[in-house]
Amino acid sequence: MLHDLLSLLFPEVCYACDGVLARGEKYICTGCNVKLPYTDFHAHGATELNTLQRRFWGKVPVRFAFAYLHFRAKGRVQRLLHRLKYKGAQELGEHLGLRYGSLLSEYHYPTEFDLVLPVPLHKTKLRKRGYNQSDSFAKGIAGAMKLPWNNNTLVRTTNTETQTRKNRLARWQNVEEVFRVAKPEAVKGKRVLLVDDVLTTGATLEACAVVLLAAGCAEVSVVTIAAA
Numbered sequence: 001m002l003h004d005l006l007s008l009l010f011p012e013v014c015y016a017c018d019g020v021l022a023r024g025e026k027y028i029c030t031g032c033n034v035k036l037p038y039t040d041f042h043a044h045g046a047t048e049l050n051t052l053q054r055r056f057w058g059k060v061p062v063r064f065a066f067a068y069l070h071f072r073a074k075g076r077v078q079r080l081l082h083r084l085k086y087k088g089a090q091e092l093g094e095h096l097g098l099r100y101g102s103l104l105s106e107y108h109y110p111t112e113f114d115l116v117l118p119v120p121l122h123k124t125k126l127r128k129r130g131y132n133q134s135d136s137f138a139k140g141i142a143g144a145m146k147l148p149w150n151n152n153t154l155v156r157t158t159n160t161e162t163q164t165r166k167n168r169l170a171r172w173q174n175v176e177e178v179f180r181v182a183k184p185e186a187v188k189g190k191r192v193l194l195v196d197d198v199l200t201t202g203a204t205l206e207a208c209a210v211v212l213l214a215a216g217c218a219e220v221s222v223v224t225i226a227a228a
């Protein structure tokens with residue numbers, strides 16, 4: 001009764017289209033769930049048909065590369081990411097992680113990884129936002145795949161906001177100043193699944209993969225909510 005009254009006064013809206021959610025719908029309405037631009041990268045494993053994984057060729061060894069959705073500007077995916085990143089919808093990250101993690105489990109991927117790690121935020125930014133959106137997604141992924149996960153092994157030592165204007169080479173040269181493995185013993189010999197929110201150039205994931213491999217992890221795979 002109270003719940004009905006509250007939902008009448010403050011209806012919950014779909015994070016992808018802002019439409020009012022029907023009873024039983026959570027975060028994303030049924031219509032959007034059908035229309036979201038899902039990828040099929042996971043169906044191609046580490047073969048060359050996985051076009052996302054190919055983007056890392058010649059840069060850094062990445063075993064598997066997955067993204068749940070295709071990023072499209074001004075579309076549902078952009079709205080989802082905006083809610084997750086700037087509107088406090090931390091629970092949405094975990095929800096999407098649980099969904100994609102379940103799908104990856106259907107494809108038998110849990111046995112391919114030992115540890116799930118999110119791309120970290122700089123502590124100043126984390127304090128400002130209150131949460132790391134990639135960490136929320138990572139938590140859902142790890143939960144669905146029943147894999148160990150933590151957010152203190154890989155750390156960001158530099159606030160990269162100021163670096164986005166630098167060119168690729170300049171960024172490359174100070175990669176090791178941006179990310180650091182705080183506990184190398186935690187990644188040694190491990191097959192790490194690295195998690196981020198969006199893949200655009202892949203430079204951030206590449207930078208993390210470089211330091212993880214240098215710290216002794218066996219191999220790195222990547223997964224994001226969306227890929228542009």
Ligand SMILES: [Zn+2]
Nearest residue numbers: 014017029032
């Ligand atoms: Zn919707």
